[in-house]
Amino acid sequence: MSNSGKPVLELRGVSKQYSGGVKAVREVSLSLGEGKLLALTGTSGCGKTTLLKLINRLEEPSGGSVVYEGADVRQFDAFRLRRQIGWVMQGDGLFPHFTVRQNIAVVPRLLEWDIATTELCVRKMMQLVQLDVEEFGGRYPHELSGGQRQRVGFARALAGKPDLVLMDEAFSALDPLTRDDLQRDFKRLQSELGFSAVLVTHDMAEALILADEIAVMRDGQIVQSGTPSQLLAAPADDYVSGLLDTPRRQMRAIAELGG
Amino acid sequence: MNENLAERLNELPDLLSGHVLLSLSAILVGLAISLPLGVFAAPRKRFAAAVLNIAGVIQTIPGLALLALMVPLLGGTIGYAPAFMALMLYSILPILRNTVVGLQGVEPGVVEAARGLGLTQKQRLWQIELPLALPVIVAGVRTSIVWVVGAATLATPVGAPSLGNYIFAGLQTRNWLSVLFGCLFAAGLAVVLDQLIRLLEVAARDRRKMLAVQVGALLSALVVASVLPRFVEFTPPAQPQISQQFASVRAEEGALDDEIVRLGAKAFTEQYILAELMEQVLVDAGAEVERLDNLGSIIAFDALRNNEIDAYIDYTGTIWATVMARDEPINRHAMFVEMAAYLREEHGILTLGRMGFENAYGFAMRADQAEALGIRSLADLAVHAGALEVGGDAEVFTRSEWINTRDAYGLGAISTRAMDATFMYDAVRDGQVDVISAYTTDGRIAAYDLVVLADPRGILPPYDAVILLSPEAAERPGLADALAGLVGSISDDDMREANRLADLERQTPQQAASWLYEQVTE
Numbered sequence: 001m002s003n004s005g006k007p008v009l010e011l012r013g014v015s016k017q018y019s020g021g022v023k024a025v026r027e028v029s030l031s032l033g034e035g036k037l038l039a040l041t042g043t044s045g046c047g048k049t050t051l052l053k054l055i056n057r058l059e060e061p062s063g064g065s066v067v068y069e070g071a072d073v074r075q076f077d078a079f080r081l082r083r084q085i086g087w088v089m090q091g092d093g094l095f096p097h098f099t100v101r102q103n104i105a106v107v108p109r110l111l112e113w114d115i116a117t118t119e120l121c122v123r124k125m126m127q128l129v130q131l132d133v134e135e136f137g138g139r140y141p142h143e144l145s146g147g148q149r150q151r152v153g154f155a156r157a158l159a160g161k162p163d164l165v166l167m168d169e170a171f172s173a174l175d176p177l178t179r180d181d182l183q184r185d186f187k188r189l190q191s192e193l194g195f196s197a198v199l200v201t202h203d204m205a206e207a208l209i210l211a212d213e214i215a216v217m218r219d220g221q222i223v224q225s226g227t228p229s230q231l232l233a234a235p236a237d238d239y240v241s242g243l244l245d246t247p248r249r250q251m252r253a254i255a256e257l258g259g
Numbered sequence: 260m261n262e263n264l265a266e267r268l269n270e271l272p273d274l275l276s277g278h279v280l281l282s283l284s285a286i287l288v289g290l291a292i293s294l295p296l297g298v299f300a301a302p303r304k305r306f307a308a309a310v311l312n313i314a315g316v317i318q319t320i321p322g323l324a325l326l327a328l329m330v331p332l333l334g335g336t337i338g339y340a341p342a343f344m345a346l347m348l349y350s351i352l353p354i355l356r357n358t359v360v361g362l363q364g365v366e367p368g369v370v371e372a373a374r375g376l377g378l379t380q381k382q383r384l385w386q387i388e389l390p391l392a393l394p395v396i397v398a399g400v401r402t403s404i405v406w407v408v409g410a411a412t413l414a415t416p417v418g419a420p421s422l423g424n425y426i427f428a429g430l431q432t433r434n435w436l437s438v439l440f441g442c443l444f445a446a447g448l449a450v451v452l453d454q455l456i457r458l459l460e461v462a463a464r465d466r467r468k469m470l471a472v473q474v475g476a477l478l479s480a481l482v483v484a485s486v487l488p489r490f491v492e493f494t495p496p497a498q499p500q501i502s503q504q505f506a507s508v509r510a511e512e513g514a515l516d517d518e519i520v521r522l523g524a525k526a527f528t529e530q531y532i533l534a535e536l537m538e539q540v541l542v543d544a545g546a547e548v549e550r551l552d553n554l555g556s557i558i559a560f561d562a563l564r565n566n567e568i569d570a571y572i573d574y575t576g577t578i579w580a581t582v583m584a585r586d587e588p589i590n591r592h593a594m595f596v597e598m599a600a601y602l603r604e605e606h607g608i609l610t611l612g613r614m615g616f617e618n619a620y621g622f623a624m625r626a627d628q629a630e631a632l633g634i635r636s637l638a639d640l641a642v643h644a645g646a647l648e649v650g651g652d653a654e655v656f657t658r659s660e661w662i663n664t665r666d667a668y669g670l671g672a673i674s675t676r677a678m679d680a681t682f683m684y685d686a687v688r689d690g691q692v693d694v695i696s697a698y699t700t701d702g703r704i705a706a707y708d709l710v711v712l713a714d715p716r717g718i719l720p721p722y723d724a725v726i727l728l729s730p731e732a733a734e735r736p737g738l739a740d741a742l743a744g745l746v747g748s749i750s751d752d753d754m755r756e757a758n759r760l761a762d763l764e765r766q767t768p769q770q771a772a773s774w775l776y777e778q779v780t781e
Contacts, residue, residue: 058374082377093372097390106376156376166375 006070007031008164008196009055013064016050016220024050026220027064032213034163037190037197039211041204041243047220048200052166055198056085068164083110086157086165086195091173092149094141100126100152101137107160125155128189147178154186158193165197171206183210205247208232216240267425267440272488277420278448279485282411285343286404289350294396296351297358298384307359314352322410325349326417327555335561337418337554342411349410350403357399361392397460401453408449412441416526416555418562422448427526427553430681434765451481515546515737523562523571526553527680528761528768529618529700529754533572533724535772537742544741557581564606569732570742574618576660576722578602586659591617591721598725607730611739612746616700616754619722620660621711622649623697625687629710636713637668640694644672650687651696652680660719661696667718684709700751702759724749748779 009032016025024047032038040048053059055066057078066073073081094103101122108118126133129151141149150170157165171179187210190197201207207214208228215225216239224236232248235241293314300307317325325348329341365388373383389396412423425441428434455474462471520541524534531552538548551568560582562568575594579585583601599610622637629635632643640647655661656675665671676692683695684703697704699711699722726745732738753775761771 056375058371079377079379082375084377087372087375089368089372089375091368093368093375095369095372095387096366106378110377110382 006034008034008069009198010067011051011054011064012067014051014054014061014066015063016047016054016059017062024220025054025061028217028220028222029064030215030222030225032164032196032198035190035194035196036212037199037210039207039214040198040200040217041202041207041214042217042223043243044202046217048217049168050220051217052168052198052200055164055166056082056087058082079110083107083160084162084164086160086162086197088150088153088157088165088167088170090169092141092146092153094149094152094156096141099138099140100131100144103141103152104155104159106156111160121159122155125159128158128192129155130185131155145178146174147182150174150178150182151185154182154189158189158195163195165195167197167199169200169202172201172203179206186210204243205250208247216243267437270424271444274420274422274424275444275448276485276488277414278408278411278422278445279481281339281342281346281414281419281421282404282408282448282452283482283485285346285411286350286400286407288343289347289403289407290354290400292347293351293354294358297355297396298362298389300355301359301362307363311352311356311359314355317348318352322349323413323416326410326413327558330417330558330561335565337551337558337562337565337567339419341417342414342419342421346407346411346414350407353399353402353406354396355399357395357402358392361395361399362388364395365391393463394460397456401456404452404456405449408445408452412445415553417558418523418551418554418567424553428531430679515541515544515741518546518735518737519549520546520570520732520738521549521551521568523554523559523568524550524552525556525559525571527698529698529758530572531768532757532761532771532775533614535768536775537570537572537726537745539772539776540745541738541741544737546738546741563608563727563729566729566731568729569735569738570611570726570728572614572724573727574722574724575613576619576720578725579720580659586663588663588717588720591723594721595723595725602727607733609728609730609733609739611726611728611742614724614726614745615747615749616724616751617722618698618700618724618754620655620658620696620719621699621714622664622694623687623704623709623711624694625690626708626710628690628693629712634712636715637664637670637718638715640673640712641669644670647693648674648676649694649696650676650678650683650692652677652683655696664714664718667716700754700758702755702757702762705755706759706763724754745779749775753778 011028011030014025014028015023017023028051030038040051042048050059054061055068055073057073057076068076068081068085095106098106104122104125105118108121113121122137123133126137131148131151136144136148141152144152150173153170171183174182183206199207199210211228213225214228214231216223216231216236218239224231224240231240232244235244296310300310320328322345326342326345329345330337333341333344369387369391370383373387378386411421412426414421415423415427422441422445425437425444429437429439429441455478458470458474461467462474522534522537522541524530534550534552538550541548551562554562554571556577559568559571560573560578563571575591575598578598579589579594583598589597595610595613602608602610622640624634632639634640634643651661656677665673673694678686680698683692684697684701684707686692687695687709688707694712697709697711703709704711726742728739728742757771757775760766760774761768766774
C-alpha cells in the first residue's frame with residue numbers, strides 16, 4: 001500500500017456483525033493518506049456502504065477500530081465527529097424545506113459559527129461548486145436540476161471545512177454528461193482544498209478515473225487493494241478482473257472506433 | 260316566530276361560549292397528549308400500531324354513547340367534565356394517526372442525511388422531521404377540530420351547555436328554526452376554526468410572522484369572547500309577572516333571597532315547562548335559579564343523587580323500573596310510598612310529593628281506525644296483531660312495561676318501530692304506524708283525535724310526576740317550602756293543555772309555564 005505522509009484515516013481489523021448474525025464487514029484494514037481519494041468498490045451487498053458508515057459512527061463496529069487523525073473514533077462524540085467529517089449521499093439528501101443557502105449552512109450552524117462567517121462560507125462554497133449565489137441561493141431543492149442538487153450536496157458537505165469527506169454513490173444518480181462534469185469539478189475541488197475522501201461506488205470506471213487507491217470488496221472482505229494501474233496490471237482473481245472487464249471492453253471499443 | 264328567534268339569540272352568547280371553551284380545551288389537551296405520543300410512537304412500529312388501534316376503537320364508539328359513558332365513569336359527575344373527557348378522547352385519533360403517518364412518511368434519505376451531517380436526535384426531530392410532517396399533522400388537527408366541534412353539540416344531554424341545546428330543545432318542541440340555528444352555528448364555528456388553523460399552517464410554512472400574529476390575535480379574541488359571558492352578567496329577559504294574590508302556591512316572597520337553586524330537566528316539552536314553572540315559583544321567592552336542561556333520564560337522576568342539581572321532576576314508574584330495578588305490578592299509591600322510602604333511605608333524596616298528574620305510557624291509536632277495527636282495549640289488539648305496527652321512542656321497547664304488555668295481551672306478532680318521540684304522534688295521525696306508545700299527558704292525543712287503549716289487566720305501571728330534592732337540597736327548608744306549594748296542584752287536563760300550548764300552539768315553554776302558574780294560583 002503506497003502512502004504519502006501520515007494517514008488521515010486507518011481501519012484496523014474492522015468488523016461489523018448485525019444482531020441478526022449477518023457479518024457485513026470482516027476484519028478490514030485500510031489506510032488513507034492526506035489529500036488522497038480511496039474508492040471502495042464491489043457488487044451490491046459487498047459491505048462497502050456499511051464500511052463507510054463505520055467511519056463516521058453511523059454504525060458502530062463489532063470488532064477492530066477506526067482511527068481518525070490518530071485517535072479512535074469512539075473517543076469522539078459521535079455528533080461532533082460527523083460535523084467534522086463531510087458527508088455526501090446518493091440522491092443528494094438535501095432538506096426539501098430548506099433553501100440552497102440554508103442547506104449549505106446546516107453544518108456551520110451546528111458548529112455555531114457566527115452569522116457573518118456562515119454567510120461568507122455559504123458564498124464561497126457556492127462559488128466553488130459553480131452555482132450563482134444570487135440566482136440559486138434562495139431556491140428550494142425541487143427548483144433545481146439533478147446536477148445542481150448534487151452540487152449543493154457537495155457544498156453542504158464541504159461547508160464545515162472537513163479534512164475528510166465520505167461519499168456514498170455520490171455520482172450514481174446523475175446522467176452521464178452531468179456525472180462527468182461533476183467528477184471533474186470534484187477532482188479540482190479536492191486539489192484546491194486538499195481534503196481526503198472515501199468514495200463508495202459500484203462503478204469501476206468511476207473508481208479508476210477518480211481514485212488514488214481502490215479497495216475491491218466481496219462478502220465484507222477486501223479482495224484486493226492498490227492503485228488503479230496496479231489493479232489493471234494484476235487483478236487478484238476472477239472477481240476483480242470481472243469488475244475490470246466492463247470498463248476495459250468499453251475503452252477497447254472506443255479506441256477501435258477512433259482507429 | 261319572531262319572539263322565538265329573539266329568545267334564541269338571547270341564549271347565544273352563553274351557548275356559543277360553552278361550545279367554544281369545551282371544544283377548544285378538548286382539542287388543546289388532546290393535542291398535548293396525541294402529539295408527543297405520536298412522536299414517541301412513530302419510530303416504534305409495534306407500539307404505534309397498538310396505540311392507533313386503541314384510539315381507533317375509541318373513535319368507533321358513537322359520540323353520544325361515549326359522552327354518556329363518561330358520566331358513570333366519572334362517578335356520576337355531569338356537565339363540563341364528562342363532555343370534556345369524551346371530546347378530548349375523540350380528538351386524539353386524527354392527530355395521533357397523522358403525526359405517526361407524517362413522521363413515518365419523511366423520506367429516509369433525508370433523515371439519513373441529517374444523521375450523517377451530525378444533527379442530534381432532537382435537532383433532527385425539530386428541524387427536519389416535524390417541519391416536513393407538519394402539513395400532514397395539521398391536516399389531522401383540522402379533522403379533529405371539525406369532529407370535536409360537531410360532536411360537542413352532543414354535550415347537551417350530559418349537562419354541558421353547548422349549541423346542541425338548540426338542536427335538542429328544538430327537536431323536542433318541534434321548533435325546526437331552533438334545530439337549524441344550532442346546526443348552522445356549530446357548522447360555522449367548525450369552518451372558522453378550521454380556516455384559522457389552515458392560515459396558521461400557511462404562516463408557519465411561509466414564515467409569515469404578521470399572518471401568524473393576526474391569526475393568533477383572532478384565536479385569542481375568540482377565546483376571550485367565549486370566556487367573557489362567564490364573568491359578565493347579562494340582564495336576563497324579563498320574567499312574565501303574575502300578579503294574583505292567591506298565595507297558597509306562591510312561596511313567601513323573599514324566603515329564598517339570594518339563594519342559588521339548580522334545577523334539572525330531561526329532554527322533552529313537559530319537563531321544560533315544569534322546570535320553568537319551578538323556576539318562576541323560586542324566582543318569586545327571591546332565589547337565583549340556574550338551569551340544566553336536556554339531561555338524559557338516568558343522568559338527571561345521577562346529577563340529583565350527587566347534589567349537582569337541587570331539584571327536578573321525575574315519574575314514579577321511571578324510578579321504579581330504572582333506579583329500583585323492579586318490574587312487578589303495584590298500585591299507584593303503594594308505588595309512590597315505596598319509592599319515596601327507597602329514595603330517602605338509599606340515596607338521601609327527598610320526595611316532596613306528587614304533583615297530581617300522571618304521565619304514563621299508554622298505547623294510543625286513531626279514534627276512527629280503532630272504531631273501524633273494533634279495538635277499545637289492549638286485549639282487542641291481539642286479533643289484529645299481525646297486521647299492525649307500533650311506533651315508540653327508543654327506550655320503550657326495551658322496558659319491562661312493553662315486554663309485559665306484549666306478553667300479557669299476546670301481541671308477539673305485532674311489529675315495532677323505534678323513532679324519536681317528537682315524530683310518533685304525527686306518524687300515527689298520518690297512518691305511518693297504527694299504534695304508538697304515547698305519553699298520556701301529551702296535548703296531541705286530544706288534538707289529533709287519538710284514543711288511549713284501556714289496560715284491563717293493569718299491566719302498565721303508574722307514572723306519577725314527583726318533585727325530587729337532592730340530599731343537600733333536602734336540608735334547605737326554605738327550598739322545600741317554596742316548592743311544596745306545587746304538590747297536588749296540577750291535574751292531568753292542565754298538564755295536557757300546557758303541553759298542547761307548547762307543542763301545537765307554538766308557545767314557548769316559559770309561556771306555557773306561565774299559563775300553568777296562573778291555573779295553579781287560582
